[in-house]
Amino acid sequence: MTSQTTDHLRRRNLSRVLTVLHEEGARSRAELTREVGLSRSTMAGVVADLVKLGLVTESTPTHTGGAGRPSGVVRLAGDVVAVAVNPEVDAVHVGLVGLGGRVIKHVRIEIPDTEVATIVGLAAATVRGMLAGDPMRVLGLGLAIPGQVRTRDGVVRQATHLGWSEVPIVAEVAKATGLRSWAANAATLAMRAESRFGAGKGVADLVYLIGGASGVGGGAVMGGRLLTGAAGYAGEFGHTVVRPGGARCHCGAAGCLEAEVDQATLLAAAGLDAADAARLGERLTQRLGGDPDLALAALVAELAGLLAIAVRNAVNVFNPQAIVLSGFLAALHDAARVDLVGDAVASIREGVAVRDAALGEEQLMIGAAELVWAELLADPAGFLAGA
Structure with missing residues (x-):
């Protein structure tokens, strides 16, 4: 040999x-x-x-x-970490994540605007603060971007909610932090986290939908493999048309799921601010139980019906074992208590489980860190030799 x-x-x-x-x-x-x-x-x-x-x-x-x-x-090893960064329209999330999907720190910083320089500067300063006096061994940085990312060079082709187009975000962040960096679509990364550590673990055929401040995204795993598409942009379930001729979407079309079903509308109806998004499910349960808020109940029923159209389409096209819902979509489904797959083709919907994501607010931190861990796991010795 x-x-x-x-x-x-x-x-x-x-x-x-x-x-x-x-x-x-x-x-x-x-x-x-x-x-x-x-x-x-x-x-x-x-x-x-x-x-x-x-x-x-x-x-x-x-x-x-x-x-x-x-x-x-x-x-x-407990001191080996990756930095995770997730910019949204209202805040930037920054975390430290250990191997095994262990979130060590996670902070949310509200932002005055979504300019690239603002977000990169805040993220870099937050990372420095997190690591000050802490003997962590940082192996890289992963960015979960709410938009389309060309993964080979880390360029954001389009992140409409952030107002970004053709932004070399990986190069910008690497320069500001001095860390090797990678970027990918946020929804895809959240799905990777759920597939590896959460509600999708062990599921070979999975459709995932997530709703947050920057819209609705998703992805699919078929036969145990992530579906990426020709250019890596597959899984944009937020742009499934659920109301033809409906509200104009950021993508330019009308009636897309994320244009018709959005977090801000639900939060406002529930009397919550953006910073309280994690409490949406709890608040909806309170307001719709006992003596229910009829206006809120009607809104929830309407939005859940539109979500069901998107889910039905996904079930019919992909024939998954499970649908995993995350973010405000999970809260919406739990509050509405409707059968999201009931109108799918009978033979295809048999046995389909609809589940809430298991990792909560941490899934995007875990998913972003997976960009670093994927490189390390592929060749630990080679990766560290280039560190």
Whole structure:
């Protein structure tokens, strides 16, 4: 076996073991050996290499008196983090996320405008503040952008709610922070987070829809693989037409889901500010229970009916195992208590589960960090060599 082949196998094994730990959590070395299918001696070398790289720790085995040598527990290093940034129309979210989808810090900073310089400056200053005096090992920065992103060079082709067009956001953020940076569509990243750690884990065929301050987005996983489309822009469920001839959308069409069903309208009707969006579901439950607010009930029913059109179309086209709803769309569905898939083709809708996202406000932080972790997991040694 040539040295080149040996090095390739070593790097592949590092990737496989680190990925298991990232997705499933701490494991004993014996469990890793069984799950990954390596010999004990090979696994010992892989774990030793990951420890040297500073990516994992291994506890000292404790002898229990049973037969055989006890196995130490391998855990992800707690000081290895990625920075996550998600700009929205009303605020920029910045977080620190560890391996395994562990959100360590998450702050929301209201913004005076959506100018690129404003958001980049605030994000960079927030990152510096988060890391001041904290011995974290930062491996990169991921940006979750509410718009279309050309992932190969990190250029935002169009983010209409932010007023951005052809913005080299990755280059701007990397310059301001000094961190290796990546960017992708926010809804796609939120779906990746839910697929890996949340409501979509283990689901091979999934449709995901998220609603937030910057509109409605989504994505689909089919056969366990993310559908990206020819240019990487697939999954724009927010631009499904649900009311022909309806309200004009930012995209230029009329009657799109995100033009007809928006967070601001629901928040205003529920008497909440943008900063209280996480409380929307709770508030709707309060206002619609007991002696219900009839005007609010009528609005919720109308908007849920429009959402059902988009969901029905997605079910008929993709034949998924599950529909995962997130953000204000989950709150809307829970409040309306309507069957979103009832009008889909009978044979296609059979067995389709409609679920709320499990990761809450943290899914965009986790998803943005996955941009960094994807690079690390693919080749841990190579990634760190270029750090």
